[in-house]
Amino acid sequence: MPAMDVTPLLDPLNEQQREAVTLSPGPALVLAGAGSGKTRVLVHRIAWLIAVEGVSPLGIMAMTFTNKAAAEMRGRAESLLGMSVSGMWVGTFHGLAHRLLRAHWQDAGLPQTFQILDADDQYRLVRRVLRSLELDESRWPPRRVQGHINARKEEGLRADRVQTGKDPGDGQMAHIYATYEEACRRAGVVDFAELLLRSLELLRGNASLLEHYRGRFQHLLVDEFQDTNDLQYAWLRLLAGDRRQVFAVGDDDQSIYGWRGARIEHIQDFSKDFPDTRIIRLERNYRSTETILQAANHLIGHNEGRLGKELWTEGSTGDPLVIYEAFDDRDEARFVAERVRYWTEQGHGRSEIAVLYRSNAQSRVLEEAFVALGIPYRVYGGQRFFERAEIKDALAYLRLLANRDDDASFERVVNQPPRGVGERTMVNVRDYARRHGTSLWAAAQALVARGGLTTRAANALRGFLEGIDGMARTPAGSLKDRVEQVVAASGLKDHYAKEKGERGQARVENLDELVSAAQGFEYDPDEHGDMDELGAFLAHAALESGQAQGDAWEDCVQLMTLHSAKGLEFPLVFLCGMEEGLFPHQMSMAEPSRLEEERRLCYVGLTRAQRQVILTYAQQRRLHGADNANMPSRFIGELPAELVEEVRPRAMMQRPVYRTDRRDAEESESGMRIGARVRHRKFGEGVVVDYEGSGDHARVQVNFEQVGSKWLVLSYARLEPA
Numbered sequence: 035m036p037a038m039d040v041t042p043l044l045d046p047l048n049e050q051q052r053e054a055v056t057l058s059p060g061p062a063l064v065l066a067g068a069g070s071g072k073t074r075v076l077v078h079r080i081a082w083l084i085a086v087e088g089v090s091p092l093g094i095m096a097m098t099f100t101n102k103a104a105a106e107m108r109g110r111a112e113s114l115l116g117m118s119v120s121g122m123w124v125g126t127f128h129g130l131a132h133r134l135l136r137a138h139w140q141d142a143g144l145p146q147t148f149q150i151l152d153a154d155d156q157y158r159l160v161r162r163v164l165r166s167l168e169l170d171e172s173r174w175p176p177r178r179v180q181g182h183i184n185a186r187k188e189e190g191l192r193a194d195r196v197q198t199g200k201d202p203g204d205g206q207m208a209h210i211y212a213t214y215e216e217a218c219r220r221a222g223v224v225d226f227a228e229l230l231l232r233s234l235e236l237l238r239g240n241a242s243l244l245e246h247y248r249g250r251f252q253h254l255l256v257d258e259f260q261d262t263n264d265l266q267y268a269w270l271r272l273l274a275g276d277r278r279q280v281f282a283v284g285d286d287d288q289s290i291y292g293w294r295g296a297r298i299e300h301i302q303d304f305s306k307d308f309p310d311t312r313i314i315r316l317e318r319n320y321r322s323t324e325t326i327l328q329a330a331n332h333l334i335g336h337n338e339g340r341l342g343k344e345l346w347t348e349g350s351t352g353d354p355l356v357i358y359e360a361f362d363d364r365d366e367a368r369f370v371a372e373r374v375r376y377w378t379e380q381g382h383g384r385s386e387i388a389v390l391y392r393s394n395a396q397s398r399v400l401e402e403a404f405v406a407l408g409i410p411y412r413v414y415g416g417q418r419f420f421e422r423a424e425i426k427d428a429l430a431y432l433r434l435l436a437n438r439d440d441d442a443s444f445e446r447v448v449n450q451p452p453r454g455v456g457e458r459t460m461v462n463v464r465d466y467a468r469r470h471g472t473s474l475w476a477a478a479q480a481l482v483a484r485g486g487l488t489t490r491a492a493n494a495l496r497g498f499l500e501g502i503d504g505m506a507r508t509p510a511g512s513l514k515d516r517v518e519q520v521v522a523a524s525g526l527k528d529h530y531a532k533e534k535g536e537r538g539q540a541r542v543e544n545l546d547e548l549v550s551a552a553q554g555f556e557y558d559p560d561e562h563g564d565m566d567e568l569g570a571f572l573a574h575a576a577l578e579s580g581q582a583q584g585d586a587w588e589d590c591v592q593l594m595t596l597h598s599a600k601g602l603e604f605p606l607v608f609l610c611g612m613e614e615g616l617f618p619h620q621m622s623m624a625e626p627s628r629l630e631e632e633r634r635l636c637y638v639g640l641t642r643a644q645r646q647v648i649l650t651y652a653q654q655r656r657l658h659g660a661d662n663a664n665m666p667s668r669f670i671g672e673l674p675a676e677l678v679e680e681v682r683p684r685a686m687m688q689r690p691v692y693r694t695d696r697r698d699a700e701e702s703e704s705g706m707r708i709g710a711r712v713r714h715r716k717f718g719e720g721v722v723v724d725y726e727g728s729g730d731h732a733r734v735q736v737n738f739e740q741v742g743s744k745w746l747v748l749s750y751a752r753l754e755p756a
Contacts (some may be wrong), residue, residue: 042114043081046074054314055079057281059087059253061308063301064283067345068330068641069321069603072283073103076257077110079281080122083253085115091122093252097270098126099261107257123251127266128226131233134247135224141243142236145222156180156225163214171452172525174210177533183211187227188265188295190234230265237272248275259284259304263295271307278308286341287334290597290635292628293536302339319345321603321644323352329647329677330640336672337630345641353646354679357670360652361721362661363396363611364554364739367403370608373648374409374591377606384410388592388604390639392617394422394540395547396610397593404591406740414594419551420575424530424541428548429575431524432517435506436568439473448478451529454494459487463495475499513567514553521545536597539621550656551575556718556740596639607643609636612651613664636669711756712736717744719756 044052051071054064055078066072080096083089098104104125111119123130132150135142151159160176160183186196193212198204218224224232237244254274256262259282262270274280282304289298305311319327327345334340360366370389378384389400389411398419404411419425427450430443437443449455466486467477481487482496505523521527530541555574557567592604596617611617617636622628640647649670654661670678710722720738732748746753 061278061311063313066316069319070316080111081114091119094122095251096124096255098257131229134233151225175532184227187231255281260289260301261296267300319347325352334637356648357680358650362654366652367399371403371407384589384591386605389608391610395543411591414592415598438475441474444474451525459491517552518549605645609649612667712753713756
């Protein structure tokens with residue numbers, strides 16, 4: 035029998051990829067650096083096992099983290115083999131666990147028709163459980179309870195195994211968890227974490243079933259291994275058994291999801307858990323320039339406990355990394371927008387550009403800069419700033435202050451945060467309003483006054499009405515003070531602060547950014563007519579929200595968080611907000627392990643770029659409604675000096691200065707200083723960047739945040755200090 039032609043399987047691979055694909059059976063860890071072709075290795079490994087090793091597709095299970103990755107893996111394997119691999123189990127951890135439970139629903143103690151709760155369905159069930167226990171949602175926020183239940187399940191803990199300390203709240207949370215489990219059992223439903231936990235328990239508790247699947251799946255392949263949580267890893271180790279035929283592909287330098295349960299220790303300790311593991315490093319990068327890779331290698335080298343890996347390429351050296359030191363966040367956004375415009379003027383597409391940031395709240399100022407220059411953009415995997423739920427909540431409170439008859443705003447926040455105004459109460463309010471032709475606000479007042487509700491409902495509704503009136507009676511102060519007071523007095527900030535993890539923190543930061551937006555809002559009586567400042571700001575927010583993002587098919591700049599950028603690549607990448615306290619995030623700076631994860635996140639950001647990286651930071655950034663002076667991120671200092679180019683020398687950066695042949699520290703004869711922030715009645719705030727002439731003919735060049743650069747005659751401009 036002639037030898038099999040393995041050329042199609044091996045020719046497309048480099049030496050390290052070929053070594054990984056052709057490994058003899060046994061545990062293997064493939065450390066696949068960014069852009070090193072890990073998906074190709076996984077697909078060719080599957081094809082090698084089937085075509086060369088004679089393994090049946092029925093004997094292979096491949097685990098991924100997204101359905102898209104699973105479909106791509108299956109499709110590419112079938113294309114490479116020229117045959118169907120339909121018998122192979124390939125999918126996400128949750129998808130494979132679901133398949134197992136469907137096949138053995140009786141052994142798993144489930145009804146045959148069990149249904150899966152998505153995150154929203156689970157949230158609603160948690161709320162029903164809290165109501166059944168007569169617990170106050172302000173003290174037991176449903177999102178926090180939901181997160182607690184999922185976290186315990188991912189640790190493999192049922193309610194009766196959760197350790198409760200001296201804090202009575204621990205015991206109450208365990209009781210909520212137990213009640214939730216019972217509610218799921220009665221309804222015949224399972225949540226996502228339950229899929230894995232129940233399937234793990236199924237195999238642990240049924241020796242013959244476990245032996246069957248261990249015998250069937252001779253080869254287990256895992257993608258993005260560094261992202262596994264404890265439950266997923268326990269599931270994998272149980273299924274592997276003593277045969278240990280695990281082929282794990284991952285990168286410890288790209289482990290960035292510790293906040294949602296991923297444990298970097300799994301990839302770091304893989305060789306201990308699976309003795310005789312062969313480790314292969316994929317270090318040749320097919321994405322980025324040599325300069326970008328050298329910078330990324332140098333940065334990540336500051337982390338300890340790494341398994342070790344140095345990315346390299348046979349591609350071009352490429353341009354230096356660009357560092358821009360902005361005066362403030364608006365100057366930073368203006369610079370980014372103008373660089374984007376310059377890039378597109380050179381014939382490049384906007385979709386080739388990604389603007390990355392650590393915190394969702396950073397998108398607002400960037401969005402404004404893009405809108406000002408007419409640059410289409412999309413917020414990848416998220417919503418525009420003024421469309422985010424917590425921002426719409428705060429704006430609804432502000433709209434009620436401006437107009438009590440705003441029914442849409444009343445509906446949105448009458449029970450947000452939860453205060454005991456249930457749907458039955460709202461049915462009564464709506465019915466009264468419809469019958470009497472009044473607004474919901476007036477209907478609520480009437481029902482509370484006339485006793486048309488239960489005592490509990492009336493008290494809850496009265497508390498809301500009095501709260502709004504109380505906010506209205508508070509001395510207004512500035513627009514910034516009003517927004518800040520409403521965000522606090524409404525309870526929104528405290529409500530979202532109770533939501534554990536990155537999501538809750540992001541919501542709080544967005545509310546703080548709304549305060550900053552109010553502080554930076556330019557109110558022009560001539561432009562806004564009869565509207566007061568609050569009304570003008572609300573109109574501005576509505577217009578910003580209504581300005582649609584670019585369509586999916588449109589050539590748009592991509593705005594996204596660094597976490598969302600994982601797995602993507604772009605010719606040009608901006609990393610914005612490179613400041614201590616922002617990136618690395620202030621919540622991570624005191625804990626070495628979390629600081630290292632922040633550094634890995636920066637590494638991921640750098641390695642998204644194919645041709646050019648531009649890093650920006652601001653001397654001042656308006657956060658929480660206050661201007662803060664910031665130090666540059668330590669990550670900038672960890673980049674080799676010979677690989678970076680500063681587009682504005684730091685020695686000159688007391689204020690933004692665009693021409694260096696002037697007397698930067700001197701004033702013009704008119705007393706106007708280069709770098710001064712000024713305000714124009716029509717054009718808003720800007721920075722003086724140049725001047726010429728004297729007397730009545732003196733002119734200044736001002737770079738305005740909203741309309742760009744303009745030359746103005748001083749005697750007519752009526753500029754004021756900002």
